Structures are given as C-alpha cells and as structure tokens.
Amino acid sequence: MSHKQKIVTIDGPSGVGKSTISRRVAQALSFTYLDTGAMYRAVGLKFKEAGLDMADETALRKCLDSISLNLLPAGEGSENVGVILDGRDVSQEIRSSEMSMIASRVSAFPAVREKLTYMQQEIGKKGEIVAEGRDTGTVVFPRAAWKFFLDADPEVRMHRRAKQLRSKGESVDEEELLKMIIKRDRDDQARSIAPLCKAKDALIIDTGLMTIDEVTQTMLKVIRKELT
Numbered sequence: 686m687s688h689k690q691k692i693v694t695i696d697g698p699s700g701v702g703k704s705t706i707s708r709r710v711a712q713a714l715s716f717t718y719l720d721t722g723a724m725y726r727a728v729g730l731k732f733k734e735a736g737l738d739m740a741d742e743t744a745l746r747k748c749l750d751s752i753s754l755n756l757l758p759a760g761e762g763s764e765n766v767g768v769i770l771d772g773r774d775v776s777q778e779i780r781s782s783e784m785s786m787i788a789s790r791v792s793a794f795p796a797v798r799e800k801l802t803y804m805q806q807e808i809g810k811k812g813e814i815v816a817e818g819r820d821t822g823t824v825v826f827p828r829a830a831w832k833f834f835l836d837a838d839p840e841v842r843m844h845r846r847a848k849q850l851r852s853k854g855e856s857v858d859e860e861e862l863l864k865m866i867i868k869r870d871r872d873d874q875a876r877s878i879a880p881l882c883k884a885k886d887a888l889i890i891d892t893g894l895m896t897i898d899e900v901t902q903t904m905l906k907v908i909r910k911e912l913t
C-alpha cells in the first residue's frame with residue numbers, strides 16, 4: 686500500500702446508492718467526501734445558463750476557464766454536498782432529472798473532463814478522500830488504495846430513484862425514468878473518453894440485494910483491514 690494513495694474510489698452507474706454509501710464511508714473514516722458528479726452537474730448548469738453552443742469548442746473552453754466551483758460538506762439533514770457555482774449556491778438546482786441528463790452530456794467533452802479531472806486530483810493530493818463517480822478508480826485516482834464498483838439491476842435503480850424524487854415532491858413516470866436511466870448508462874459507457882467502466886482492481890458489489898448499511902459495512906471491513 687506504500688505506493689498507493691490513501692484514497693477510496695467508488696464508481697458505478699446512477700441509482701446504485703453510491704452517494705449515500707460514499708458519504709457514510711467517508712464519515713466513518715473521517716475522510717473527505719468528493720462528489721465528482723456534482724462537479725459535472727455544476728458545469729452542465731453553467732453551460733445551460735450561458736446558452737452555450739456546445740459544438741463551439743472555443744466558447745466552451747472560455748466558459749470553463751471562467752468557472753469558479755467550490756464543494757462544501759453536506760448541510761445538516763441534507764444528503765448532498767453543497768455546490769457553489771460562481772459564488773451562487775446551486776446545491777438544489779443541480780439535482781433535477783434534467784440536470785442529470787445535461788451533466789451526462791457535458792461529461793463527454795474532453796475539455797470538461799480535463800478540467801474536472803485536474804481539479805479532482807488537486808483536491809485528492811493530500812489523500813484521505815472518498816471519491817465517488819464514474820471514472821475515479823480508472824482515470825482520476827488510478828493509484829487509489831481501495832477501489833469499489835457498485836452495480837445493480839436498472840429496475841432496482843429506477844425504483845430507488847423514484848422514491849428519492851417523490852420524497853422531494855417531484856412527480857415520477859416510472860417507465861420514462863427507467864428509459865432515462867438506461868439511456869444515461871448507455872451514454873456514460875459509450876463515450877470515448879473516460880467511460881463508465883470497472884477498474885481491473887476494483888471490488889464489484891451488487892447493491893441490489895443488500896441494504897445501504899450492509900454495503901457500507903462490507904466496504905469498511907475491506908478498507909480497515911489495510912488502514913494504518
């Protein structure tokens with residue numbers, strides 16, 4: 686473990702319980718929770734509000750250069766990290782279904798990935814990070830000491846997401862939601878740069894038949910075995 690970074694990476698498709706589990710693992714270890722998806726969402730919101738022509742690479746890079754992005758720990762009673770974009774609190778705004786799809790779209794642009802990967806590596810430099818996303822074990826932190834890939838059946842994930850959205854007062858069309866989940870998986874897996882895929886050295890956990898608590902405890906056991 687000497688040549689490895691004291692970093693936990695947790696990757697997988699949407700709706701596998703990644704965020705809740707990552708937050709709990711980070712809390713239990715007193716590590717910092719790095720929600721990389723929130724960063725892609727914030728960039729998506731910035732592009733959307735700028736009315737950017739995404740085919741215009743120069744405009745896109747210019748917009749990225751001017752971005753100011755800060756992540757804050759989740760507030761009291763909140764599931765999600767706080768996100769400050771250009772000085773404005775966008776923590777709630779970036780969590781809509783529309784922003785999920787936009788984030789997935791902008792995450793395919795090399796300029797976006799370059800910028801966010803660099804920012805994430807800077808944040809992770811000192812170690813003691815639990816990084817959650819799609820490529821944290823493969824691209825962002827290939828030398829992380831502990832890598833996990835969480836997976837579950839799309840139907841299971843759809844039901845979890847539906848529950849989450851309903852609890853926020855959003856109405857849900859389950860069939861439509863399932864289609865969106867499958868499309869987002871496909872897009873995230875198909876992009877040519879840093880696609881969603883399992884790191885060779887990641888431990889794969891199917892969260893479909895386990896509770897969040899069971900998954901968290903399984904991971905903590907693995908990590909603590911080697912934690913010095």
Ligand code: DC
Nearest residue numbers: 721722723725788789792818819820
């Ligand atoms: O985890 P999330 O649902 O908040 O992520 C939103 C989108 O951002 C996801 O569809 C793909 C993209 N993403 C990415 O490409 N790489 C990451 N490390 C994290 C998220």
